[in-house]
Amino acid sequence: MFRTNTCGELRLENAGQKVTLAGWVQRIRKMGGMTFVDLRDRYGITQVVFNNEIDAPLCEKANKLGREFVIQVTGTVSERSNKNKNIPTGEIEIVADSLRILNPSEVPPFTIEDDTDGGDDLRMKYRYLDLRRTPVRKNLELRHRMTMEVRRYLDSKGFLEIETPMLVGSTPEGARDFVVPSRMNPGQFYALPQSPQTLKQLLMVSGMDRYFQIVKCFRDEDLRADRQPEFTQIDCEMSYVEQDDIINLFEGMAKHLFKTIRGIELTEPFIRMPWADAMKYYGSDKPDMRFDMRFVELMDILKGYGFSVFDDAAYIGGICAKGAASYTRKQIDQLTEFVKRPQIGAKGMVYARVEPDGTVKSSVDKFYSQEVLQKMKEAFNAEPGDLILILSGDDAMKTRKQLCELRLEMGSRLGLRDKDKFACLWVVDFPMFEWSDEEQRLMAMHHPFTHPKDEDIAMLDTDPASVRADAYDMVINGVEVGGGSIRIHDSKLQAKMFEILGFTPEKAQEQFGFLMNAFKFGAPPHGGLAYGLDRWVSLFAGLDSIRDCIAFPKNNSGRDVMLDAPAALDQKQLDELQLALDLKDK
């Protein structure tokens, strides 16, 4: 062992002890005849002092150290005269009597401090140096603690962690697969799993009863800040349960994590909001409930007064921003520009201020009497000082989504989206299907294995678009951290579902025959859910992107710039796989 102690553990009560520490040189300062070295490891920073009067050659050696040198120091723990209250080891220092350079370091390409001067590209290329920075390291420590607690909780509830294979079959439905050519089966390919969905269902058929797995999944999609080609799922499935059983158990897990990881005791049951309400009141299936500001529909109140924008609208709705009546014209213009951005796509925005005397002053006063405006005010329960913001459009769902963006923007501006405050809810009763303009057919909103609500099954034949599913998402602070459903366990119902989704019986058999066959041998009722670990860790860490809770993430082109992967293969490897490149643009 190169050390007796870590750089994070020595305290005043250790004064007088002879110790050996090892770590990285964080900083060197010379003051008078003294040289101070801040020595860093994963556990903390300890000050080491070299005294020129006592041992000049040793001090000289210390003076030649550079940042990020790896050193081993032996010395005596001593009380500091100049105590540092900001760090746990700040009351002591090590008076060194020997120094060994274990490994020198070139000057790092960016400073290894909490706030670094390194840009994203440089940090990713030298990720092993970036990970030395405390904020990044803390994210990985948090991730470790979260997975430990998830496992502890699920183990205590009788779940078995069972590994499912990474080399599976490709299913062209859904997102794009990453594929792996098989050398032993030339011309054939494995796929990397997008999720272990069908395999965990098979584990239920096999009687495993309660399964979980923290597992890598893969999707070959175009990337953005919260997507990576490989990501990690907390994947769970249970038998002989109904929706409430699953929701209760996993709400318990969420509360356990909040308590053990963030020290937050959530005593109230999470809200359970039907999908239809989430869309109606928040314009989103993952509403941020840290603040209310729910939508108020104004069709009855504002239609028919000659304002053609509203008169022709299929939807008019607004939000009430408490205390924002003082917004200047410029601020309101910014909001109008915000909703008119192409990503949001509103045509314009109407606003109304509630004056100190209770009267309402709006941007469309010429069309509306104070009486109508007062009715509107009442609909919002608005008070003097509030600002009402209204959008309208000819597609209700689209307009709601625009209003959702405006609501989130106002929440941010009003400081209502504190990263250390958490609002959790379940969105339930999702529609079974959604219409795809691209495919010109109904698609499964969750996935084709989702169980329709018993009371809606009759509508599968008559009005499939209205069928609701036993599907649920857990949403925290506007982020969908997980979701799941009760699954179909009846092979006939599963076959019907594939039929509605446009599969021929042959295609269904070819792709999912193994599952439908399994259902013929006594499949129990079952259901489950999956959490996105990366997202949940980011949320607990207060990060905007999932990248910084992943040790070695890929960039937006799917590249690992540190490893310089992917890369060309040797011809020999291609030959063994009996593959040839077929490049279009070369």
Add this chain to the structure above:
Amino acid sequence: MFRTNTCGELRLENAGQKVTLAGWVQRIRKMGGMTFVDLRDRYGITQVVFNNEIDAPLCEKANKLGREFVIQVTGTVSERSNKNKNIPTGEIEIVADSLRILNPSEVPPFTIEDDTDGGDDLRMKYRYLDLRRTPVRKNLELRHRMTMEVRRYLDSKGFLEIETPMLVGSTPEGARDFVVPSRMNPGQFYALPQSPQTLKQLLMVSGMDRYFQIVKCFRDEDLRADRQPEFTQIDCEMSYVEQDDIINLFEGMAKHLFKTIRGIELTEPFIRMPWADAMKYYGSDKPDMRFDMRFVELMDILKGYGFSVFDDAAYIGGICAKGAASYTRKQIDQLTEFVKRPQIGAKGMVYARVEPDGTVKSSVDKFYSQEVLQKMKEAFNAEPGDLILILSGDDAMKTRKQLCELRLEMGSRLGLRDKDKFACLWVVDFPMFEWSDEEQRLMAMHHPFTHPKDEDIAMLDTDPASVRADAYDMVINGVEVGGGSIRIHDSKLQAKMFEILGFTPEKAQEQFGFLMNAFKFGAPPHGGLAYGLDRWVSLFAGLDSIRDCIAFPKNNSGRDVMLDAPAALDQKQLDELQLALDLKDK
């Protein structure tokens, strides 16, 4: 919830309770006016009884159940008149008052019992049914408990579980990689990791200090019983440690697992055997130490008496099988045939019996006097009733390996290899390199990142073949369950190592530049090891193959016969990847 209790938990003290159970029909028996159903779930079996006199229609419904039907039963817990002492629920039964068929079952293709009539192929095709069998399910439960305990132990020692990427770069050295074409980077490929070796070393450079991961690894090799294309490693690495620190910590982990999983308290330190001794005394770098029977070299004793087979041999050695002098001529012929099999390759075998009077009777008596044979007897410490078996050959290492096989065979025949007895040891001081006849160069015996022993570094220039490494394997019952090494942390030494291994500086930079560059920025001394989880679980489960501790294993052609993977891709997928098949044999 479909049940109030599981099929494994009701006892006599629950008598009188109204309960609901759900599970699979294991067996149905009709006796007089009663129908008995054994209801099974993961937790056990509970007897359910239907009484024709009390409720004839219900009993009639029960009579129509088939094996593996999924049912829900409500009834009253009652004391059994005919108790079954073999199962924990054997004192009670459920007197049913309602029965619901949750899902019928076709007749399964093989019987779902501890001993099944299903052959390997059928069991693999219907693996979800095979997993219902108790012995197979118990292996997965064992695996879960082992990984839980591994994590508990390593977490308590300050290790962080850190996920490393699955999509990495290909390194043509070592075993063959599985590769993954990148759609976003046409013509380029990721590789699936053979192990996270270089990434965990980078995590040490990044100051993570103690890392572990239970992680899937991939090797595209031809398969046999104890190999799978994807397998799971317990991968560990530590900084600022020497070999003894790693060995001590992981010996602690092994003892923790023996105690918590198998209930075995190992109090003695594991033997640490130099590789040279393991080869000399057991002809193997993974000796089975459940029994001694160590080799005795006989060159000094048996050479020069006119027996040309021995006189010309480069090695003569034998083992002493206690109490086997009574072996018949036929049994000895079987052993001779055993060592002459092509997989072993010995030319013949000499034997000697120690008679009750202490005289030695050998198969080569005409060449050797009793005096010489007595000397040999003393070398073995052989006693009356013992059987001495001797092999010789012109290549000492090859002959030792043959003698190793003979030793294992004798151990098995004498019942010395009890699967419930465990003998653990560390094999240490491995050679740094081994000569490859195929490649006509030195290869790294462990891997190119292994640190040579400090005292042998000078020999890297003069006699590299004699250099020993800071490398160690943990061996249990003749199975290498894990191995590791102290790593090189100096970029110059690493460059020299690549040079000895025949890399040009350019090739080394191309393949491992990221690691050598990382070493320039303050790499700490570090080392680690990796365990083969599949092997360790098989060992604890007493299995001969790793397959039955894997939920969904591949067959010897790398196929998942249940999923029917790998399979051909849609042309559209190949086009997106800009790849073409280049099949040779079509």
